[in-house]
Structures are given as structure tokens and as C-alpha cells.
Amino acid sequence: MTSKYFRDVDQKFILSRKRYKSPKCNSVHDVTIWLSKAHLVNAVISTIFKRLGLGLITLFLVSIIIFSAINMLPGDFGQAVLGQAATEETVAVFRKELGLDKPAFFRYLDWIGAVAQGDFGTSFSGRASSGIDRSRPVIDLVAPRLSNTLFLAALTAVIAVPIALFLGITAALWRNSWYDKGASVATLTTISFPEFFVAYILILLFGTLWPLFPSLADIRPDMAMADRIYASILPAATLTLVIVAHMMRMTRAAIINLLASPYIEMARLKGETPRRIILKHALPNAWAPIATVIAFNLAYLVVGVVVVEVVFVYPGVGQLMVDAVSSRDIPVVQACALFFAATYILLNLVADIIGIVTNPRLLHPK
């Protein structure tokens, strides 16, 4: 009886697939289906626009938070930056330059308008009490480092994503095997390690004991591509180790979650080969969670860069930000924070949108 039931379902499945594949609209019924599909596509697009709008609002609110940072500064900040010897006039000029004499609302508008044109103000460092101003525009400090940080993140992503996906999918396939258990213990351990621990172990092994790679990633703009990659191998490897653990665990969980669903069991009961089940049945539904996992981890990567850059003295935005924090150079901190937050929000947004677009359920009527 059971087999008859399955044959019935099978027959229906084949029929429905045939009908779905035929592009012709033979009847009024088919036309309504196509119309409702068009409607659903619209629904998907509107969902995407909603997410984009939400992302913009988030970005706007975050920019307000980052801007208000300067308002929370204690006491007379002008005097603190310029030093005790600063005259009243220099302090007054400095305060005026910061716009501290205007209401916060207008200052925010001025600031965000300038930021939109790529002007983040001038750095606090290099100002002297005598009034001589050797400070540099923030954008000149940040811009050259921006490409370095993005290069490091991209290099890591290129290495880490395939490894993580391979490990995650295979661990899900052979779950509860020694392979899966070993991978699980290894990733749990790596997740618990602070980034600098991993970094220094790598330096100890491959930087000093067996000096294969440089332990200081000294990147200069005039370097050839191969040299740049060679110099940033160790930082990239550190980030890869940290991120592969996260990504692999999440991929494994996503796939296992999927393999537990009834339609996979159905396919298995029909006697399909494991390969076909994975490629034909599981993967189309798995792209959404996997893509989300990748985008989410890239967002994590952009932030994880900070510590690694400091360890390897890699000239990126993270290192600049840490230096600016210790010297309390607020405009530079703001610019870096805005860069990191914007990248983070953007990548999470991308993860969201990929999740919507690749979810086949949204494109089919219920």
C-alpha cells in the first residue's frame, strides 16, 4: 500500500513538473498561473526594495550615532587637543572649525553633506598649540589604506570560501563520521582562539622557525601583484583559519537542516542516488542559506581584519583606526568607523537580498 501511495505521489510529481516546464499557456488556468507568477516576482522586487530602504535607514541612524560621538566628548575638547599652552584665540578658532558654536542638527547636516562628497574633515594630530597647522585631511589618511584592507579581505575570501564550502558540505554528507567529528572539534577550538593567538603561532612556525613567508606584511603601492600576495600570505592565512571555522559550521548546519526536510526523505525513498539528491534536490534550496553564510562571514571578516592588521603591521584601515583611538583622533576614528559599519551593513544587506532572490519558494504560488 505504501508503495502504491508513493507511486501516486510520484506520478503527480512528474505531471506537475511537465506542466511547469511547458512554456505555452493553453488554458485560462495557465494564464492565471503566469499572471500570479508575475505578481509574485513583483512581490519579490518590492521585498528587496523594502530591505534596501531598511538598510538605508539603518545606515542613516548609524551615521547619526557615529556623528554624535564628537558631542559626547567630555569638557573642553579644544583645549585638550591643542595642549595647555594654546591661546584663547587658537582654541576659539579650533572650536569654530569643529562647528561647536552651532546647534548639533546643523552640524550633522554639514558633516553628512561633506562626507557624501568624500570630505571627512581634518585629523586632530599634527595640530600645535602655537596655531601652526600641520594636520592632514582625513581622506588622505584613509583612502590609500582602504584598498589595502579590501585587498586583504578579498584575498582571504578567495582562499576561505571554497575551503569552507567544501568542508561544510562534506561534513554534512558524512555526518557523525570520524571526519565530521574531527572537523567539528577543530572548528570549535579555532573559534575559541583569539585572532592574535593564531597569528603569532603562524608567525612562530612560518615566519621564524621555517622562514617561508615574511612576518611583517609591508605592502607598498608600487609593489607587483605577486609580491603583494606573497607579503600578505600570513595575515590572509590567519583570517582564513578564523573564518573557515565559522563558515564551515554554518554551512554544515544549513545543509543538515535541509537534508532533514521531508522532500529529501521522499527522494531518498524513491531510490535516487545520493549524488542526485544533493545536486538536484538539496543544492537549489541550499544556495540561499549558503550565500547568506558567505556574505555574513565576509561582514565578520571585514571587522576581524583590525586585530590581524595590527599583528602584521599591515597598512590598512584597521591599524589606522587603532592608532587613532589611542591618540583620540576623533575625525579619523569616525571615518574608519563609518567605513567598517557601512561595509558591514552592506554585506548583511547583500546576504538578506540573496536569501530572498534565491528562495525558490517565493517564486511559486502556494
Add this chain to the structure above:
Amino acid sequence: MSKQNTYSPSAEVGSVRTRRTRKQRIWIELKKAPVSAWVGILIITFYAVMAIFAPLIAPYGEAEVFDVPFAQWDDTHWLGTDQIGRDVLSRLIFGARNTIGIALATTFLAFLIGGSLGLIAAINRGWLDQLISRGVDVLMAIPSLIFALMLLSIFGSSAWSLIMIIAVIDSTRVFRLTRAVAVNVAVMDYVEAATVRGEGLGWIMRKEILPNIMPPLVAEFGLRFCFVFLTIASLSFLGVGIQPPTADWGSMVRETAQLIQFAKYDIKAALTPLIPAGAIALITVGVNFLVDWFLQKSSGLRDE
């Protein structure tokens, strides 16, 4: 014969079974615990002993300076001395006290803020819930390390501002979890009964909802502690966290990091910066093992 035979079936059925005491039950659970959980418990106990009895265990004072900076490992200084001649082993032991203490205080504060706001939001479910939730959404959109760096540049790096800043940032994550689990409990009949009989907000939070959401919160406490610990260690490593002369593992790594380049000549010296880093890694591994076991125990949760 009939004198000896005092057994009666009805008496056995009727007798009250002696309950196991809490101690016995915990011991039975522990005996069944996997190796990883035992390893976790041992690691945590070891660290706790180090932290509590630091002045008794440590051979020298926390900031005691000796003549030779970067001394080698020998009988007087088991792990050598650091860049200005302080005993590394002593600083390692005192560091356990400072780093774990600050991380624990931060986690408690984060749970106090996030937990109570989460409970209030779950009970309220109205405009207040919306306000807090959306606020938390925005705060969580900024990566936590970056946010912490920005706030530290404003408020300066004292131990108190460090605790406050990290606690506030991490309370957003605690809020999310507390609200998510408390919402399911807040709609229960007994909570409504409590409201109807006129109990106050504080009573409903503490006596009606909190006992029912304890297991996930306890597990989250362990995980959150790991995150806080790693964040503080990273910030100290970056030089903007716990400030010298307070001994702390993150800054110890930073201070002795240059020794690594001499690995070929003196492997022991090169290991010096790795020891505090390893200490950080070990405690997070230990807590993770314990939390893993607790999660499986409390909810039968498995990742399948």
C-alpha cells in the same frame, strides 16, 4: 517464622521513596558527563583557583621590577621576565584575576541591562517593545569591536569605561535572546493569572518568567562570557583596553611579542608571548565545552 517475616507488599508500595538530595543528583549527572565536559570543568576550576588565590600562588608581586629585562627561563623566574623586568609567571597568575574579574563583571552587567530590558519588552509587546527592539537593531548594525573602539576613543581607556562600554554593547545581544525566549513564556496562562491578580512588573519578571527561561540564559551567559573575554583581550592587545601596570593577558602578549623573532636561538623565549595567548584560548575552550554539554543536557539540543 511468622515473627521474622515483617515484609508486606503493601508497606513497600505505600512507603515514601527517599528523594535524592541535590548533591547526589548533581553527582549522578556529572558521572554521566562526557570527557569534554570534565575537561571544561577542570580548566575552569584551575583558573578560578589561580584567580582567587593569586597573591598566595604567585612567586613575586604583580608589578615587582627586577634588574634583568627579558631574562631567560630559569629557576628564579620560571617563565623569564618581560620588557621592564617583571616576572612573567607572576603577571600571568595576577592576570587571571584581573582579566577574568573584569570579563565576569562585564558579563553580569550586560545580563542585568539586556535581560531586564528583554523581559520588559516581552511583557509589554507594545510601543516600548518596538522602541527598544528597533534601537537594538540599529546598535547591532555596527560591528561590536568597531563600536567599542569608537566609544573608547571618546571615554578613554579606564577599567570602568571598558566594563561599561562592552557591557552596553553586549547587552544588545542578551536583549535579543531574552526577548525571543521570554515572548513565548509571557503569553502563558499563569502569567496572565499573575497579572490579573495584580502582581507588579518586577514580580512577573522574576517569579513568573525568569525561572522558565533560565536554561538558555545560563548557556548564553557562558558563551557571552567567552565573547566578552575575547573582546577585552583583543582590545588590551590593541593597547586600548586594560592599561598598565595592571597585569592582563592581552597586553602581556603585546608587550613580549617581539621575542617571537628570536625563535631560532631561544625557543623558550619565543614561547613567552604565546603563553598568555594560550591561556586566553584555553579558558574559552573550557567554557565552550561546558556550555556545549549543558545545552545538550538542558534542552536535548543537538545540531541535527
